[in-house]
C-alpha cells in the first residue's frame with residue numbers, strides 16, 4: 001500500500017471548522033474512505049464533523065451499505081451528529097435550485113453514442129474529456145426548457161452562465177498544499193475542459209454536482225475535504241455556488257490512497273474494505289497506519 005506523506009497540514013486560518021464526509025452507499029468503505037473520513041474529522045477537531053449520505057443514485061445504493069458505513073466509522077472512533085442528512089430526502093431542495101437555474105439550462109436528449117458521433121473522432125481516447133467524461137459538443141444547446149421530455153438530462157449552458165455572472169475567471173482556495181494557494185480557471189478553460197455540465201441526470205432529478213453544492217451550503221460546511229480525484233469537479237461547484245448566490249467554502253483536496261500497483265482504490269477492491277480488514281483482525285490503529293496517519 002503506498003500512502004505518500006501522511007502529514008495533514010493545518011487548515012490555515014481555521015477557527016471553528018465544519019467539515020463533512022459524504023460517502024455514497026454503493027459498496028463497503030475501503031482504506032481510501034477511511035483516510036477521507038479521518039482527514040475531515042481531523043480538520044474539524046475544533047469544530048464539527050458531519051456525515052452525509054449521498055444516495056441520489058437509487059439503483060446503486062443499498063441500505064446494507066449505509067448500515068456498514070455507520071458501523072465502520074464508529075469502529076474507527078469517529079462520531080457525528082444524528083440524524084444525518086440523506087440526499088434522497090432532499091429532492092425538493094435540488095428541484096428548487098434547478099428552477100432557479102432554469103434560464104441558463106436546456107434539456108438534452110443526446111446519448112453517449114450521439115455525443116461520440118458528434119465529436120467524430122475515430123478512437124474514444126482521442127476525444128476531449130473532463131471530470132464528467134466526454135466534453136459535450138452542444139448539440140441540444142438552445143432547446144427551450146419547455147421542450148423537456150421525461151428522459152432528457154438537463155445541462156447548464158456554461159457560456160451563458162459566465163455571461164450572466166459577468167465573470168471571466170473562477171477561483172477557489174485549496175489548503176492541501178502549503179503555502180495555501182488560490183486556484184483559477186478562465187471561462188475559456190472551463191468551456192474547453194469541462195463544458196456544459198449535467199445538472200439533472202436521467203431519472204434522478206439532480207446530479208452529484210448540484211446536490212453537493214446545495215447540501216454543503218445548507219449544512220454550512222466551511223471546509224470541504226475530499227480526494228484530489230474530485231479537484232476538477234470543484235470548478236463546477238464553484239460556478240454553481242456563484243450562480244445560486246451561495247458561499248464558496250475553503251477546499252482541501254487530499255492525496256489518494258493507492259494499491260501496490262499505484263491504482264486508486266475503488267469500491268470493488270473488496271480486500272481493502274474496512275470490514276474485511278476488521279474481520280482479519282486489524283485494529284483502528286492498524287487502519288490509520290495503513291493510510292499513513
Ligand code: GLU
Nearest residue numbers: 022023024054212225226
Ligand atoms: N459522494 C462522493 C463520493 O462518494 C463524495 C462527494 C464529495 O466529497 O464531494 O465520491
